[in-house]
Amino acid sequence: MKSSEWPLVIFSLAIQLSAGIMVIYDLFILFPMYRSRVAFPSKYHWILLIALGAALVGVIFSFLHLGNPTNAPRSLSNIGTSWLSREITGVLIYSALLMGTTILHFVMPSAGRSLKWLVDLTALTGVILIFIMSKIYMIPARPAWNSVFTPLGFYMAAIVMGASLLLLFQINHGSWASQKSLAILTISIPVIQLAILPIYMSWLGHPDFAGGKGLAILLHNHLIAFYLRLVLYLLAIAFGFWAFFTIRSDTTQNRLLFAPALLAWASILAAQIVDRLLFYTQNISPEGF
Amino acid sequence: MSTFGFFCDTSACSGCKTCQVSCKDKNDLDAGIRFRRVYEVVGANWNKTDEGAWEHDIVAYNLSIGCNHCENPACVKACPTKAMHAELDGMILIDPNKCIGCRYCEWACPYGAPQYNKLKGIMQKCDFCRDYVLEGKPPACVSSCPMRVLEFGPISQLIEKHGDNRSVYPLPDPSITRPALFIRKHPGAKLAKKLNASIINREEVKE
Amino acid sequence: MGKQNRRDFIKKGAVAGGVVLTSPIWFPDALGFSPGQAVAPGLSQNGWIRAGCPAHNCGGRCLLKLLVKDGIITRIETDDRPGDTVADPQLRACIRGRSYRRRQYHTDRLKTPLVRNGKRGEGKFREATWDEALSIMAAEMVRVRSKYGNESIFVPYGTGSYSHLNGRWPAARLMNLIGGALEYYNSYSWACISKATPTVYGTTTTGNQRQDWLNSKYILMWGWNPAEMRDGTNSEFFIKKARENGARVVCIDPRMTFSAVSLADEWISIRPGTDTAMMSAMAYVMYKEKLYDSDFVRTHCVGFDSTQMPKGVEDEESYVDYLLGKFDGQEKSPQWAAPITGVPSETITRIAREYATTKPAMLYQGYGMQRRAYGEQPVRGGCVLAAITGNVGIHGGWASGIAHQPGGEPFWSIFPTGTNPVKAKIPTFLWSEAVTRGTTLTAKEGLTGVDKLNSNIKFIWSVASNILMNQHGNVNRSGRILENESMVEFIVVQDQFMTASARYADLVLPVCTHFETWGLEDGWKYGEEVILMPQIVQPLGLAKSDYRICADLAARLGVYEAFTEGLDERGWTHKLWDEYRRTRFPNLPPFEQFVESNQGVYSVPVSDPKISFEEFRKDPIKHPLQTPSGKIEIFSKTLFDMGMKEEIPAVPKYIQEWESPFGPEAKAYPLQAIGPHYMARVHSTHDNVDWLREAFPQRVFINPIDAKDRKLNDGDRVLVFNDRGKISLPCRVTPRIMPGVVSIPQGAWTKPGPDGIDRNGNINILSSERWTPLAFGNAQHTIMVEIKRSKN
Ligand SMILES: Nc1nc2c(c(=O)[nH]1)N[C@H]1C(S)=C(S)[C@@H](COP(=O)(O)OP(=O)(O)OC[C@H]3O[C@@H](n4cnc5c(=O)[nH]c(N)nc54)[C@H](O)[C@@H]3O)O[C@H]1N2
């Protein structure tokens, strides 16, 4: 695999991890508390820090990807037509929002509940940002990317990375329901990804589509990575189940959850990295131009 | 909405790549950067006959392609910095002072025209030999072709002379970018799809 | 600006960049620019200077325009003379000419004389001054000459330079002034075709001027690939024009060549070395179906059938006897030829009919198929087909054979080399025999001028040549011969790069490029032009022109005045120019005026192309050929009288090659390997040019069927081998070559690794030193190999 793709792999996964954390945090943790009018515990603030850290890693790697970073500010000048410009703008807005949210949470720990709208906004920006990111790849000149599989893949990556990470950080606190639902997400996304794979592959292999070259590249040049990804998915599912069944109703006594949740999260992260690397191998022009 | 275009008679292009190198000379390009590329399209069936002889159905032809200075340039649309831009005369150029080397235009172009310069960290591309054209000279590649299969001129004139065909197997659907590239088809192109033809000289056109 | 506006912008001739654009000029054929500042050539001039492309032995002769800035060539363009008509076309350079800066300014250029200080062939040298180098050389030359005589000195074939006063010509002149050297005759290029053509026609001038191709209605490109080897600048362009005039073009070649792709309506894949079988079968069809031109055969030919046999051999095998199998019991039918040639019998029949009935028609023979075991046969076979279809001496026809153009033998150098006091001549290809066993050579091995040589070759002065270790058959054998210092006692190589041959030298002399000295060139094989090659930049390092080196050596040998006649390079160029004005080009402008004009090329438009045999055709009695019978000799009594009918038959025959897919050798080595002349190189010249390597890397081309048998994927590194050696290079899997045949473009530099395996893909590691029976020519294309995947 070409090393030049690593910055993009890390950039995109980091941003998606960050947005995934925000979305899951917002929907699965804050939202139930909000509804049941519980006060927001300040111990969640460091989750924001992690999301922020991931976003910053993403920003740094997006620079590393550039051949001539000195001109980087110019990349904001074409949001009119360029999805890349929009993405960079989006990343900046998202990071700024996230940073603002985080800072506010830290400086006004008591404001908790009243800052929910900021978390909502950041998460929503994240969701939009992922859409923008996928639009970058949905171009006729890269037919293997130019399909609904791309946004689907990005969203699933975000959700599963966010969910599994939050599951890990829910150990010993959080509700039984949220732990269970995060575990279910951790299991079901790899299951969906596995289920989609044959559909995706048969689409890739269709002779009308770049002569089936995408599939050929997957199966001839990257067979090991291809199998590795399958194994990692299966592992993630297995660990997910393990985690699911270790969840006790007394959520403060869930020490046993740690090992499976960590393993699930690690295998999911690894699977997404391999997945993303394989995604970039599909950088094929029509017919090889 | 380009004003100028190229014409390539693929029925008579030998694949000699004089155009490619004359361009490299004009633009001082190191090996690995090709503003003009010559793609070799080949498809065939070989069968041994009862007599012990060989029969073949075969098509082969070449496509010499620079940048097509498209009327609907995907590269320009994609470029985040506007480094890739259309001049008033329709030529698509890269402003090296604006380019950040993100390589997005390279993805967006269905013709492989943008060429990344690793040393400089920026994208480069066929500029239609704009300096020559403005001087009243033909582009280096056009005047180099020993087979005289390359031409250039205002789009309207090219269409008048050669008709408005902008594609031949396996070039992308011209509706994507409206390339200012006009093509006379090689007679073999009719069979290309049937014979499962493809570009077979990857190592010659890409790094 | 809206769409409408942009169109208007052009139509109205708006001002852009200060230049007014008006629409009608935008078609290239209407363009005749003389852009930029033109200046008279000469050193330290800035601007565009016109000069000939360095005259290596490339198949073309083209005009370059070089942009010089502060003594450096900064850009190269080509002929931009307005018009570009068929009569006087632009001499557009090929990819090699356009890449020349990368050769000119290559970091590996030799810049100083080198003296060997390791074992011979080891490649260890020390730097030396010119004075030391030339003193050593002169001393060795005198020593060897006094010990073994002038016959022991050899200036081998070498085609690196055809600029009239560079390359081996000045070396030949110098040798002739100091008692001569062993001479050679014929070439690596054309041994068989130049020998066999006159056996049919009594001359090598069998061609028409190329503009006449436009009159043809049917063109068989038989093993001929002008789009890649050019065969005279613009040959490919003329065939394109002939097609536009309605000619049908068929290419017969084991490979679907550049020409097959861009110039032909049909490609027929033929097994190498079997052309005469297909030709015979075509003649068979024509005979059986009475499609041949019986009137022409009756009046202009001998030996076609038994009624036409020369005196004294009336009962011998006529051509028709051969076709019908009267003597050998085998009819040469298409069904017979199909399994031999790999061409289906219906195809052979159809091509025979097409060629015999479409008038006028050309059968143009390439030279690759005569660089083979019985390379004389397809030459004679092609000539006979041209003759029996009556395509001789007519517009749009073509007599086949070597086809020099009337009034324009290839001159290639008019530099006066003088006469060689040594009368002995060997066939070019047999130099390695003359090294190992020169004194045993006889007329049977082609020795002429003397019955016996007095000495083996003891001194080699290799100028503009990479024959020694690259271009001759069986390089590993050459290496064993040359590294033995008791055989050849002194070797001088005069080149621009450290070639494989230079590595085997005792003394390496650095030569400047053609841009660094004066010279002159004319058409490679065709063409009515003379191209000036002014000096436009200074030589690199201590490099000198071939002429200057020879002159300096002449001074040490006491013949400076006789050698130089008081002239330097420019002076000689002037003198040769005047010679042309006196002879071939009476309207050539005076030298100084031409130099001043910076025109670069003087050409004579050909609007009424000359054709060969026009008078013979009209009246064969009044204008007989130079053959013994005065007619076209389908049966050659001269050949018959040689009494070697198995290998030198009197009528053209298919003879199974000594290495063939039908022989026992095919068991171990089932693939035929051919070494075509590659776009990226002129032989071995340019092999180190990165732009050319990028465009056309060295590879072995193999059909998917053969690749599959050997589990090879496109791009895999493979080992190609036979008993003579091994090479390792990447493979290109392509259906553009017929199954059973692989192609390894000839000319890659020999670069053996420590294990003796060549890693650059020089086909001559695999080729053989065996020569053809009649012409003593190189049969380097006749080899069998096997291929397998290689680890490194
Ligand atoms: N680019 C380039 N041009 C050159 C040269 C060069 O090195 N590079 N060299 C120049 C020189 S010195 C010469 S002598 C000429 C050589 O010119 P040629 O001898 O004509 O060139 P080759 O490539 O050896 O052979 C021509 C064709 O013959 C085919 N061939 C080989 N064996 C057979 C056979 O048995 N039967 C048939 N029918 N075809 C066969 C090959 O596939 C090839 O396409 O080229 C000149 N032009």
Ligand SMILES: Nc1nc2c(c(=O)[nH]1)N[C@H]1C(S)=C(S)[C@@H](COP(=O)(O)OP(=O)(O)OC[C@H]3O[C@@H](n4cnc5c(=O)[nH]c(N)nc54)[C@H](O)[C@@H]3O)O[C@H]1N2
């Ligand atoms: N297997 C196989 N072998 C072949 C052939 C084949 O078809 N197959 N073809 C044969 C044919 S047709 C030919 S003509 C021969 C050609 O064989 P050669 O005549 O040896 O030609 P090159 O290999 O080009 O070597 C010419 C050398 O001259 C040098 N040179 C260039 N310019 C100058 C100059 O101005 N002065 C000096 N002193 N040196 C200069 C170049 O650097 C180069 O090293 O090869 C033959 N060998």
Ligand code: SF4
């Ligand atoms: S120079 Fe002309 S013939 Fe040669 S590859 Fe380019 S377009 Fe084709």
Ligand code: SF4
């Ligand atoms: S060919 Fe590619 S780079 Fe050129 S204008 Fe069209 S889309 Fe842009």
Ligand code: SF4
């Ligand atoms: S590489 Fe340069 S020209 Fe291309 S899209 Fe990026 S900024 Fe624009």
Ligand code: SF4
């Ligand atoms: S127009 Fe100029 S820059 Fe473009 S491909 Fe031709 S030579 Fe190169």
Ligand code: SF4
């Ligand atoms: S054909 Fe020969 S003379 Fe012409 S440009 Fe090519 S190498 Fe130079």
Ligand SMILES: [Mo]
């Ligand atoms: Mo040659």
